[in-house]
Amino acid sequence: MENLDFSEAIVAVARRRDRAAFTALFDHFAPRIKAYLLRAGADEALADELAQEALLSVWRKADRFDPSRASAATWIFTIARNLRIDRFRKGWRDVAVGDDLPEMIDEAAGADDIISDAERGERIRNALRQLPLEQIKVIELSFFEDHSHAEIAKTLGIPLGTVKSRIRIAMTKLRDLVGDLS
Amino acid sequence: MTIRHHPADETLTAYAAGNLDLGRSIVVASHLERCAVCRGFVRGVEKIAGVMLEDMSPAPMSQDALAHTLARIEREPVLRNEAPAAPSWDDADMPACLKPYEMGRWRWVGPGVEMRPILLPEDKVRVFLLKATPGTRLPQHTHEGSELTSILVGSFHHEGGDFFAGDFEDADGDVEHRPIVGKERTCICLVALEGQLKLSGFIGALLNPFVRL
Numbered sequence: 001m002e003n004l005d006f007s008e009a010i011v012a013v014a015r016r017r018d019r020a021a022f023t024a025l026f027d028h029f030a031p032r033i034k035a036y037l038l039r040a041g042a043d044e045a046l047a048d049e050l051a052q053e054a055l056l057s058v059w060r061k062a063d064r065f066d067p068s069r070a071s072a073a074t075w076i077f078t079i080a081r082n083l084r085i086d087r088f089r090k091g092w093r094d095v096a097v098g099d100d101l102p103e104m105i106d107e108a109a110g111a112d113d114i115i116s117d118a119e120r121g122e123r124i125r126n127a128l129r130q131l132p133l134e135q136i137k138v139i140e141l142s143f144f145e146d147h148s149h150a151e152i153a154k155t156l157g158i159p160l161g162t163v164k165s166r167i168r169i170a171m172t173k174l175r176d177l178v179g180d181l182s
Numbered sequence: 183m184t185i186r187h188h189p190a191d192e193t194l195t196a197y198a199a200g201n202l203d204l205g206r207s208i209v210v211a212s213h214l215e216r217c218a219v220c221r222g223f224v225r226g227v228e229k230i231a232g233v234m235l236e237d238m239s240p241a242p243m244s245q246d247a248l249a250h251t252l253a254r255i256e257r258e259p260v261l262r263n264e265a266p267a268a269p270s271w272d273d274a275d276m277p278a279c280l281k282p283y284e285m286g287r288w289r290w291v292g293p294g295v296e297m298r299p300i301l302l303p304e305d306k307v308r309v310f311l312l313k314a315t316p317g318t319r320l321p322q323h324t325h326e327g328s329e330l331t332s333i334l335v336g337s338f339h340h341e342g343g344d345f346f347a348g349d350f351e352d353a354d355g356d357v358e359h360r361p362i363v364g365k366e367r368t369c370i371c372l373v374a375l376e377g378q379l380k381l382s383g384f385i386g387a388l389l390n391p392f393v394r395l
Contacts, residue, residue: 019255022252023252026248026251030243030247030248030251031243032236032240032241033235034240034241034243035238035239035240035241036235036238038241039238040200040201047241048244048247051243051247052243052247052250052251052254055251056251056255059255060258070228071229071232073232073233073235073236074228074229074232074233075232076235077231077232077235078228080200080235081199081200084200085202085203085204085207086204121233121236124229125233125237128230140234142192142195142196142201143195143201143231143234144199145201167192171191171192171195174191174227174230175191175223177230178222178223178226178229178230179226181229181230
């Protein structure tokens, strides 16, 4: 299953309800989604449950996946992210919330279908490698963990002012990075 | 329509990464619906987050997780008759991201000002529509926490600038301003408010008991 193109797997799930492709997606992404949720502060049981829930959403929504618009990892990330926003909070009650919150179709967004998922990923990794480690840390912390600036300062053992300025710089870098990607 | 005021990069990043609570996410989403520039940024951050997800060291799933999920997909209906983005939303000015939520009634909060709560399953951040008649001078106020405002219809103006439909105001607790609604028409905003709104000044002191926003 190496070199498996996960975009193709999602398309196979959409077109043929392909269980083998789904299993491959599950094996690859569920443990990563779980890691993401654990990092964001979920406990073991909730992270496991929501990771399964995320893959169930992949099954349900596979026909909405457009490989020319997003990589498999990005699309699956947004599903996990939406689940997190929706479910991941104290006193969660089962009410109908907008599960498609940010899934707006963007005709204007240029489809970069010429390059594969792998290439796209490599380009982003290369760009990230250009950043100093301390900035990557700040970006990662603000990406995956719901920490206040004060908490980040404590985690990294640096003054609050430094956190704020690092975040400001990191945000500028992030903008540049996003600009380079598009 | 040119959008001049956008959410802070940090707010957009937190949104894209899933670090905003539901209430603030909704208000940011209402801006994203109208702002292609911010959408582009959010999409970019999502791409990066996708790569970071890919690179995370996996946390092993529980033993029966796959079997359990496979069993669940077997129970899925073959054809899901999903209502294709129901056009039940009657008002073109209202953002689509509000569609899934129940709303309370409009209620009076002060002269020329009405609000309508969006009923969310969490109460750390309150989300509501705020409607003010043309030319209304809103009481000077500060916030205990952050206040995100997405302007849906009309305009308001204060020391920080002129805000028109599509604009977004990203204010933290330190900001004190005294908005005036544009004279051209009624202004409707979608607001996410953390903590209480504190009104200052004489009128504010009079209104505070009413403005349990």
